[in-house]
Amino acid sequence: MKKPERITIKKVFDVRFKGEPSPECRVLPVSPRIGVSLANLPSIKPKLVVAESDTVVQGQALFYDKTNPHVYVHAPVSGTVHRLVYGPRRQLQCIEIATNSALPPLAFERLLTPPTSAADTKSALLERGLWAYWRQLPFNTIPRPQDTPPAIVVQLANPEPFHPRLSAVLPRVANDITAGLRILQTLCPTIIVVADANESINLDDWSDMAQVVRVDADFNHCSPGAAIYHLKDSDTYNHAWYCDWQFLVKIAQTFATGVYANQSYITLSGYSDTADAHYQVTDGMDLTTVAPPIAKRMVWGGLFSGIAAAESFFLPVGIDAVSWVDTTETVSLMPFLALGAAKPSFTRAYLGHFLKPFTPPSTALGGSYRDCVSCGHCETVCPVHLMPQSLLRQVNADDTDTAIRYGLLDCTQCGVCTYVCPAKIDLSAQFTATKDRLYNEVNA
Numbered sequence: 001m002k003k004p005e006r007i008t009i010k011k012v013f014d015v016r017f018k019g020e021p022s023p024e025c026r027v028l029p030v031s032p033r034i035g036v037s038l039a040n041l042p043s044i045k046p047k048l049v050v051a052e053s054d055t056v057v058q059g060q061a062l063f064y065d066k067t068n069p070h071v072y073v074h075a076p077v078s079g080t081v082h083r084l085v086y087g088p089r090r091q092l093q094c095i096e097i098a099t100n101s102a103l104p105p106l107a108f109e110r111l112l113t114p115p116t117s118a119a120d121t122k123s124a125l126l127e128r129g130l131w132a133y134w135r136q137l138p139f140n141t142i143p144r145p146q147d148t149p150p151a152i153v154v155q156l157a158n159p160e161p162f163h164p165r166l167s168a169v170l171p172r173v174a175n176d177i178t179a180g181l182r183i184l185q186t187l188c189p190t191i192i193v194v195a196d197a198n199e200s201i202n203l204d205d206w207s208d209m210a211q212v213v214r215v216d217a218d219f220n221h222c223s224p225g226a227a228i229y230h231l232k233d234s235d236t237y238n239h240a241w242y243c244d245w246q247f248l249v250k251i252a253q254t255f256a257t258g259v260y261a262n263q264s265y266i267t268l269s270g271y272s273d274t275a276d277a278h279y280q281v282t283d284g285m286d287l288t289t290v291a292p293p294i295a296k297r298m299v300w301g302g303l304f305s306g307i308a309a310a311e312s313f314f315l316p317v318g319i320d321a322v323s324w325v326d327t328t329e330t331v332s333l334m335p336f337l338a339l340g341a342a343k344p345s346f347t348r349a350y351l352g353h354f355l356k357p358f359t360p361p362s363t364a365l366g367g368s369y370r371d372c373v374s375c376g377h378c379e380t381v382c383p384v385h386l387m388p389q390s391l392l393r394q395v396n397a398d399d400t401d402t403a404i405r406y407g408l409l410d411c412t413q414c415g416v417c418t419y420v421c422p423a424k425i426d427l428s429a430q431f432t433a434t435k436d437r438l439y440n441e442v443n444a
């Protein structure tokens with residue numbers, strides 16, 4: 001693994017949106033009902049171990065992954081299983097629990113020092129229902145417990161617009177991050193901590209436990225996949241595991257207290273000036289208790305890489321950002337007179353390219369789909385130096401072998417190529433779908 005302390009890449013994609021969450025971190029009480037939603041666990045094939053009306057306690061197993069039978073997802077709160085929600089083909093989508101704080105949580109053994117071996121750490125994580133927070137490159141799936149990670153990437157920063165900033169909550173979680181890193185050290189000698197060079201955080205405490213790399217570039221260079229792409233000196237690292245700082249906090253607190261840690265830090269954005277902020281919430285919280293539905297599209301996760309929320313308002317497992325995006329198509333009168341001054345634009349055809357206006361995020365395409373015009377913008381912004389327009393041709397031709405040779409598996413699914421494409425081609429979604437299909441074929 002290369003050992004730079006800093007990765008600096010000239011920024012070419014400088015977007016600015018209105019609605020940035022305030023750094024103030026508010027603590028929300030547990031909602032009367034919470035939901036364990038699988039919206040962000042696409043690779044899991046769930047097998048329930050509870051039924052409707054069952055009483056469950058915080059930390060008790062709810063279901064396991066049939067393809068990874070040691071991986072369980074546990075209840076974040078105590079209460080009664082109110083409803084099991086199924087989607088198409090009777091796929092489990094959500095387990096709703098009516099909370100009952102009078103029921104004590106499940107008590108695990110307290111681990112005041114890190115386990116002494118990788119096997120012990122894995123068993124402790126599996127027993128406490130924490131494994132499902134891991135992800136593995138290149139398919140962003142949950143790794144198999146029997147495997148050994150070639151490296152672990154810890155994301156201390158996700159500078160994608162509207163994501164939580166570690167600096168907003170650092171005093172509350174710094175010790176837990178240190179304890180979490182000590183636990184990870186038992187799993188793998190190569191730990192890489194990726195931080196945003198533009199965020200003011202003292203990383204000295206962690207530099208003797210991990211390789212700390214500050215990234216000074218567009219936001220999409222801070223993802224685990226992009227960091228590995230810049231740092232790897234061997235293809236072994238293509239299968240690195242990764243997690244974010246919230247996972248370190250969760251494992252440190254669960255190990256130390258013996259109680260399943262059910263608190264996470266999230267941001268709400270694009271909702272209203274008063275609501276857009278950082279929040280400490282209970283996992284699976286009912287968002288309608290803080291942000292009742294409005295006439296905007298809700299997005300789970302980042303503005304560029306997130307997923308459109310369907311009917312459910314329960315915070316899905318592993319989601320730390322919730323954004324509301326305007327869906328109205330506004331038609332302005334004689335727009336050519338404004339020369340696109342208020343329009344965020346990657347292309348120099350509009351004044352917005354130079355003025356960098358703050359605009360509310362919107363789903364408006366500002367035009368319809370066209371064929372690729374070979375402008376090369378997608379290539380310019382790609383953090384892993386792919387040629388998305390060429391890759392798309394292979395994907396459309398169903399030539400997966402050539403697509404892999406063109407770097408399909410390096411694609412971090414950052415969504416930026418889609419955003420800059422003047423032909424409105426949803427490149428990122430097509431690469432994601434092809435990777436998902438490939439993963440399912442390989443693991444059928």
Ligand code: SF4
Nearest residue numbers: 382411412414415417
């Ligand atoms: S191809 Fe697109 S989605 Fe994939 S890494 Fe490059 S810019 Fe991001």
Ligand code: SF4
Nearest residue numbers: 372373375376378421
């Ligand atoms: S940005 Fe869109 S139009 Fe331009 S080369 Fe890429 S795919 Fe083609």
